Every structure is written in C-alpha cells, then in structure tokens.
Amino acid sequence: MTIQPIVQGRGIVKRYGHVTAIDHADFDLYPGEVLAVIGDNGAGKSSIVKSICGAVIPDEGEIKIEGKPVHFTSPLDAREQGIEIVYQQLALSPALSIADNMFAGRELLKPGIRGSLFRQLDKKRMEDFAREKLTELGLMTVQSINQAVETLSGGQRQGVAVARAAAFAKKFIIMDEPTAALGVKESRRVLELIQDVRSKGIPIILISHNMPHVFEVADRVHIHRLGKRHAVMDPKSISMSDAVAIMTGAMEPPPVEQQQLTPKAA
Amino acid sequence: MSETASKGQDYESSLSKATASVAAFEKRKGLVPQIQSALHATPALVPLVVLVLSIVTFGVLLGSKFFSPFALTLILQQVQIVGIVAAAQSLVILTAGIDLSVGAIMVLSSVVMGQFTFRYGIPAPISIMAGLMCGTLMGFINGWLVAKIKLPPFIVTLGMWQIVLATNFLYSANETIRSQDIEAEAPMLQFFGNVIQVGSARLTFGALFMLLLFVLLAYILNQTAWGRHVYAVGDDKEAAELSGIKTNKVIITVYMASGLICAFAGWALIGRIGSVSPTSGQLANIESITAVVIGGISLFGGRGAVMGSLFGALIVGVFTLGLRLLGADAQWTYLLIGVLIISAVAVDQWIRKASA
Numbered sequence: 001m002t003i004q005p006i007v008q009g010r011g012i013v014k015r016y017g018h019v020t021a022i023d024h025a026d027f028d029l030y031p032g033e034v035l036a037v038i039g040d041n042g043a044g045k046s047s048i049v050k051s052i053c054g055a056v057i058p059d060e061g062e063i064k065i066e067g068k069p070v071h072f073t074s075p076l077d078a079r080e081q082g083i084e085i086v087y088q089q090l091a092l093s094p095a096l097s098i099a100d101n102m103f104a105g106r107e108l109l110k111p112g113i114r115g116s117l118f119r120q121l122d123k124k125r126m127e128d129f130a131r132e133k134l135t136e137l138g139l140m141t142v143q144s145i146n147q148a149v150e151t152l153s154g155g156q157r158q159g160v161a162v163a164r165a166a167a168f169a170k171k172f173i174i175m176d177e178p179t180a181a182l183g184v185k186e187s188r189r190v191l192e193l194i195q196d197v198r199s200k201g202i203p204i205i206l207i208s209h210n211m212p213h214v215f216e217v218a219d220r221v222h223i224h225r226l227g228k229r230h231a232v233m234d235p236k237s238i239s240m241s242d243a244v245a246i247m248t249g250a251m252e253p254p255p256v257e258q259q260q261l262t263p264k265a266a
Numbered sequence: 267m268s269e270t271a272s273k274g275q276d277y278e279s280s281l282s283k284a285t286a287s288v289a290a291f292e293k294r295k296g297l298v299p300q301i302q303s304a305l306h307a308t309p310a311l312v313p314l315v316v317l318v319l320s321i322v323t324f325g326v327l328l329g330s331k332f333f334s335p336f337a338l339t340l341i342l343q344q345v346q347i348v349g350i351v352a353a354a355q356s357l358v359i360l361t362a363g364i365d366l367s368v369g370a371i372m373v374l375s376s377v378v379m380g381q382f383t384f385r386y387g388i389p390a391p392i393s394i395m396a397g398l399m400c401g402t403l404m405g406f407i408n409g410w411l412v413a414k415i416k417l418p419p420f421i422v423t424l425g426m427w428q429i430v431l432a433t434n435f436l437y438s439a440n441e442t443i444r445s446q447d448i449e450a451e452a453p454m455l456q457f458f459g460n461v462i463q464v465g466s467a468r469l470t471f472g473a474l475f476m477l478l479l480f481v482l483l484a485y486i487l488n489q490t491a492w493g494r495h496v497y498a499v500g501d502d503k504e505a506a507e508l509s510g511i512k513t514n515k516v517i518i519t520v521y522m523a524s525g526l527i528c529a530f531a532g533w534a535l536i537g538r539i540g541s542v543s544p545t546s547g548q549l550a551n552i553e554s555i556t557a558v559v560i561g562g563i564s565l566f567g568g569r570g571a572v573m574g575s576l577f578g579a580l581i582v583g584v585f586t587l588g589l590r591l592l593g594a595d596a597q598w599t600y601l602l603i604g605v606l607i608i609s610a611v612a613v614d615q616w617i618r619k620a621s622a
Contacts, residue, residue, distance in 0.1 A: 079510055091508030093498040095568045100494050105510030107491035119490040148306070164509075 003262070004067055005030050006172050006203055007052055012061035014047055021047040022058065023227035029172060029205055030263045034198050036206045036214040036235075039224030040248055046176065048224065049207055053078040053085055053174055065171065082170025086161045088177040094150035099123070099130040101149055102164045133167040134159070137196055155186025162193045172203040179213055191217055211240045220260045223247050234260040305617045309562045309570045312613055313577035316560075316606070320581060324588035332591055335467035342473040345583035346458075347372075347535055349476040349576060351550045352557035353483055354527035356575040357520050359558050360487075361500040362567025363412060363419035365521070367404065368528050369550030370430035375401040376532030377434055380443045380542030383452045390452040398529045404430055405525020409518035427551065438544040445540030459537030472534040479527065480576045487572055496520060500567025556603060557582060560610045569614070581606065 009027035013020070021044045029035050039045035050056035052063060054072025063070055065081065072078045075085060092101045103126050109115030110122045131145045139159045149157060158178060165173045175194070179187040187210075194204060194217050208214050214221060215235045223231045223246050231246055231253035237260075245251035253259070305311055325333035351368050358365040375397040382393035404426065411422040448455050458472035487493035495516045498506040507513045531550070536542055561578030563570030582603060589599050 075508070076510055076512075085508075087508050089505070089508075091505045093501040093505050093509070093568070095501045096494065096498055100498075101509065104494070104498055104506065105512075107494065109491075119492070121489055121491060121494070123489075 003030055005064075006066060007205075008064045008067075009048070009052065010062050012048060012051055012058045012063065014044075014051060014056055014058045020227055022051065024061070025224070025227060026229045027052065027063075027222070028232075028261070029203055032198065032201055032203055033219040033263050034194060034204045034206055034217050035220050035222055036208060036218035037222045037224060038208065038211075038214055038243065038247055043224045043247070044227040045207055045224040047227075049174055049176070049205060052205075053083055079168075082168070084165035084169040084173045086158075086165050086173065086175040086178055088180060090157055090161050092149045092157055092161060095148055097146045097148060098134070098152075098160055099127045099145050101160060102126070102130045102133070102167065106168070129167070130163075133163045137163050137166065137193055139163060139193075153186070154182055155189055158182060158186065158190050159193065162190065162197065166193075166197045166200065166202065169202050172205065173197065174205045174207075176207045177209065178206070179208065179210055187213065211244065215240055215243075219263060223253070225249060232259050232261050234264070302617060302619070305613070309617065310574035310577060312610070313561045313574045313581060317577045317581050317584065320584045320588070324584060324591075328588065328591050332588055335465055337587065337591075339467045339469055339473070341580065341583040341587050342476075343468065343470050343538075344587065345579045346470065346472040346476045347531055347538055347547065348550065348553045348557055348582070349579040350472075350479060350531040350534055351528060351554040352561070352575040352579050353476070353479050353572065354524040354531070355551075355554040355558050356561070356563055356570075356572045357483070357496065357527075358419070358524050359500075359555075359563050359565060360496050360567060360570065360572075361517055361520050362503070362565075363500075363517070363520075364423060364555070364565070365408065365524050366420070366423040366551050367408060367426040367430055368524065368531075368554055369547050370427050370434065371401050371404045371525050371528040372532040372535060372550055373544060373547045374404070374430050374434040374437075374532070375529035376535050376542055376546075377438045377544050379455055379533060379536065380448070381438060383455065384443055384447065390454040393452075394454065394533060397532060398526060401525040401527075401529025401532065402522050403525070405522040405528070406518065408525070409521030412521065413514040413517040434544050440544055442544070443542040448536070448541065455533070455542070456537045456540065458534040459540065470537065472537050475530070475534060476576075479530075480573060483572045492516070492519070497568050500569075502568070553582070556607060560603075560606050562610060562614060564614050564618075565611070569618070578610075 005028045007027060007029040009025065011024045012022050012027065013024055014022040023044075025044070025048050027048055037045045037049060047056055051058040054075050054077050057073060070081070078085070093104065096104070108122045108125050110120045114120040115122065127145050134145070137159065139156070149160060152160065162175075162178070178190050178194070182190060191213060194206065198204060206214065206218060218235050221233045221235050221243060222229060223233065223243065225247060233243060237258070242251060246253050331337065351372060354368055355365055378400045379393050379397035382388045382396050383390050388396070408422055408426055411417050412419050458470065458475060460471045462469045462474070487496060495506065495511045498509070498511055499513050499516045503513050535547055539546055557578035558575045559565065559578070560581055561570065561574030561576070563572075563574055585602055586599050589602075590596070
C-alpha cells in the first residue's frame with residue numbers, strides 16, 4: 001500500500017514574461033515529515049512553494065491536497081484549508097500583543113449577545129489559548145502574553161510565528177527561511193521547535209539556505225534546479241557538499257533508485 | 267569538503283553550555299525606563315496628565331472664574347465640533363493615513379441636510395439621513411482611492427478636500443440657511459444644540475454626543491476584531507495582510523466611518539451655530555490633526571489611544587478659554603499649542619524607543 005501524499009504537485013509551470021520560474025516541476029509532501037526545499041538563488045524554490053499556498057497562481061499543472069485538486073488564489077484560501085505559512089519577514093504586527101497577533105484575522109468572540117451583537121472579543125479565551133500554545137512549545141513565561149511583539153527578541157518573535165502556525169495548521173506548515181535572521185542560539189531553538197511541531201504529526205515544508213540546519217531536521221531534501229525538481233535525497237545518504245554540488249549543477253543527481261522520492265517505510 | 271552531516275553540527279557543540287534563557291523576559295529597571303514602558307502601554311497618559319495640570323494651573327490662576335461648572339462645560343461646548351472631527355481623524359491616523367477632507371465633508375454634509383430640507387421640502391429626518399449618507403460616501407471614495415488605487419492618503423484627501431469644498435459652494439450657491447428658519451420649520455436639524463442645564467453647568471447634546479462617541483470608539487478599537495485590525499494595518503500593513511487580515515476592507519471601512527462621523531459633526535455644527543453655513547468649519551481639519559497629535563496618536567500609525575484625541579481637543583479648549591480669561595493675546599494660545607504639538611511628537615518618538 002502506498003501512502004497518500006499531503007501535497008502532490010505535477011507538471012507545475014509558472015512563467016513571468018520570458019522567464020520560466022517553474023518548468024514542469026513536481027512536488028510531494030508526505031504525512032509527518034519535514035521536507036526541506038533547497039536550491040540556488042533563482043532556481044524557483046520559493047515560486048514552487050508559493051504556488052502550493054496560493055501566493056503564486058501556476059500557469060499549468062495540477063496541485064492536489066490530500067488527493068483533492070485545489071486552485072488557491074490567495075494564501076487566505078490556503079489558510080482556510082488549514083495550511084499555515086511562517087514568512088521570512090514573520091508577518092507579525094509589532095505594536096500588538098502576542099495574543100492579538102496569534103489570532104489576527106480569526107479572533108474569538110464572546111459567547112452570547114456580547115459576541116453576536118456587540119462583537120466583543122473574548123480576550124481571556126484568546127490569551128489562555130495563546131499561553132497554552134506557547135507553553136506547549138516551551139516558549140514563554142506565563143505573565144507575558146499581553147506583551148507587545150516589538151518588545152521580544154528576534155528568536156522570540158520567530159517562536160510566536162511558529163507557535164501561531166502550529167496552533168492553527170491542520171494540514172501542514174510552510175516555513176520560509178525561519179533561521180535566516182537569527183543568531184546561533186536562537187536558530188537552535190527554532191530547529192527544536194520544528195522537531196516539536198513534527199512530533200505533533202504536522203508535516204513541514206522548510207525552505208532554507210542553511211545546509212547544516214537542513215541536514216539536521218529534514219527527513220527528505222528536495223533539490224530544486226533550473227525550475228525543476230532535480231532530485232529528492234535522504235540527508236543521511238548524501239553529504240552536504242554533494243547536495244550543494246547537485247544543487248549548483250556541478251554534479252549529476254544519482255539515479256532515481258538511490259533517491260528518496262517517497263519517505264522510507266517507518 | 268567531505269564533512270558528514272553530523273560533523274556539520276560541530277560548531278554548535280558548545281551551545282549545550284550556553285544559558286537556556288532564550289525566551290525569558292527581562293524587566294527593565296530604573297524609574298525612567300519604567301515611565302517609558304508605562305507610556306508605551308497606555309499612550310493616552312501624557313495628554314491626560316497635561317490636561318489635568320493645565321486645568322489645575324488655570325484654576326489656581328483664575329479661581330472660580332475658570333474653575334466653575336459653567337466655564338468647564340463651556341469648554342466642552344467649544345470643543346465639541348473639533349472633538350467629533352478629531353475622533354474621525356484618529357481612526358484614519360491610526361491606519362497610518364491622514365484625512366485632510368474632514369472639515370469639507372462635515373460642511374458639505376450639513377449643507378446637504380439643510381438644502382434637502384429647505385430647497386426640496388424633504389422632511390428633516392430624511393434629509394439628515396441623506397447628509398449622513400453623503401459623508402459616508404465621501405469617506406468611501408477616499409478609502410477606495412487609498413486602498414484600491416494605492417494612492418497616498420495625503421494626496422487623496424488633499425484632492426478630496428478641494429473637490430468636496432468646491433461642491434459644497436457650488437451646490438449651496440454660497441447660501442446660508444438662517445437660524446430662525448431652521449428653528450421654525452426643522453428644529454430637528456438643531457437637535458445637537460439642545461441643552462441639559464444642571465445648575466450653572468450647560469451640557470449641549472453635541473458635547474454629550476462627542477463624549478459618547480469617544481467611549482464607543484474606545485470600545486470598538488479595543489474590544490472588537492475590527493478595532494484590532496485598524497491597529498494592525500497602521501502598524502505594518504504587509505504583515506497584517508500576510509497574517510490574514512483583509513487590509514483593504516479595513517482601510518475602506520475606516521475612511522467610511524470617518525466620513526460618517528464627519529457628517530455627524532456637520533449635524534452637530536448646525537446645532538452649535540444655529541444656521542447652515544457653507545463657509546463654516548474651515549479650520550476643522552487642522553484643528554482635528556492638532557488634537558490627535560497632542561493626544562499622543564502617532565502619525566506613523568498603529569499607536570495611540572482614541573481617548574488621547576479627546577484629551578488633546580480638551581487641552582486646546584482649556585488653553586483657549588484660560589488664556590482668554592487671563593486677558594492674554596490670542597496669539598499666546600497658538601504659540602503654546604505649537605509647543606504642545608512639537609513636544610507631543612517628541613514624546614511619541616521617545617516612547618517608541620521603549621520597543622527598541
């Protein structure tokens with residue numbers, strides 16, 4: 001029996017004028033895995049991930065989520081389906097509190113007339129939920145949930161963004177360069193977070209330039225080159241320098257049998 | 267270049283000895299940082315303190331001439347129009363916009379209410395509805411141009427200021443509707459001029475409306491999702507959009523709300539001056555921005571409390587009346603207000619550093 005992929009993309013094409021950013025690329029994400037997407041600048045790795053979450057609308061090809069074809073026109077469509085994105089620029093409002101940020105665009109209202117007629121927010125329930133989610137990921141001391149996000153460090157902000165994604169993702173999470181702006185110690189924390197999220201059974205697509213980070217957390221590595229899926233490797237069976245060589249075209253990818261197009265049987 | 271994956275992590279091996287307090291919060295120590303973060307948390311505190319201090323100062327200098335129910339409620343009457351318009355202006359400035367057309371929308375709305383009643387003989391309540399809709403429509407045009415056509419709010423509302431003001435003069439033929447006529451035929455237009463007299467205190471409906479409006483807006487901004495979205499959009503529009511807020515909808519509804527509130531200000535203006543005059547309220551836009559800025563709302567958006575604008579308007583009112591009762595030249599008022607504006611923005615910049 002084969003496992004059904006969470007995301008299956010086939011023959012995806014995206015052109016910008018004369019430039020073909022994605023050239024008949026395939027893409028697979030399987031349940032419970034961390035799939036790293038690596039590629040040189042301009043290889044189209046963000047384009048393909050954006051086409052999965054609706055930020056880019058592909059010209060050709062088919063994307064199925066849990067077996068059903070989808071046609072997202074904005075990231076909000078994807079969000080309604082339980083797909084969360086952690087952006088490189090984080091998408092947090094600095095002056096708002098942690099709880100406000102976690103619930104931006106999906107606030108909880110008070111029960112009864114105070115919610116239905118007076119549209120009053122249930123701040124307590126949102127704060128409790130935010131606190132619970134942050135504690136679950138081992139992130140925060142308890143009294144700080146009303147703190148403005150701008151008073152947090154870069155790593156803490158990334159933590160809030162990851163916690164938000166983990167709290168609301170039903171299908172999978174996309175993370176775009178989550179450690180790019182962070183120091184060594186904060187990166188470590190975020191990598192731990194990624195593993196915590198995976199252990200909750202939520203698959204993750206991780207876009208990153210940082211090979212040590214990729215090789216540490218990824219179950220499979222999707223190598224994108226010249227708009228195509230060039231190879232999918234098991235990070236345990238390949239060295240970082242070989243991965244970089246494949247990515248940059250200095251080395252041919254190994255034959256398909258030695259690749260890792262589907263996850264290993266557990 | 268043949269290092270293995272596990273070797274690649276060696277550079278982090280010393281991390282296990284590093285302190286684990288990544289996510290702990292540090293309390294900033296010392297009095298000044300504490301004041302700074304208190305102001306950061308409650309931005310309306312500065313104008314409230316200034317307001318109380320100025321009332322006390324003029325109270326000491328002038329005694330019961332100033333510190334009386336009559337004089338204090340007179341201030342409320344004098345600031346009611348600017349206060350209502352400042353409420354509208356606050357909403358727009360919180361989204362990092364600015365509305366230069368508030369005064370023009372106010373006057374056009376009052377002219378529509380008056381002319382519909384007197385030129386076409388439409389019952390006053392329907393004319394008033396038409397005036398309120400007119401203001402909302404002007405606000406919608408502003409919001410649509412800002413959100414959808416992506417024009418800078420300053421340019422959009424600068425243009426609309428001229429367009430709306432010219433429309434006002436063309437439509438009204440520069441004709442004033444006299445107070446006696448309104449009183450005789452359509453007293454509802456002067457509704458906000460009604461007075462509740464308690465002893466020597468005179469509270470107009472317009473002043474009460476202003477106070478209720480601020481309470482309502484404070485509730486909406488703090489307790490509803492739309493209110494939080496207004497802050498989020500003003501704070502960082504891109505981030506708000508990415509976190510799933512429909513930012514264009516927020517911006518358009520903010521300008522519509524601003525237009526509607528300005529139309530209410532137009533209705534209150536009829537109550538205040540008695541007549542419908544197309545030449546009144548010319549300074550409302552500058553005065554409203556002054557109140558908002560003194561009230562501690564950041565012109566860069568996303569920061570400040572709407573109550574601050576009420577305090578800002580009242581500070582201007584207290585200075586105006588206080589200095590007049592002291593017999594000072596009116597220019598002293600303008601001079602001091604200028605100082606207050608610059609100080610308020612300087613304080614805003616300082617408060618922002620609390621986040622750095």
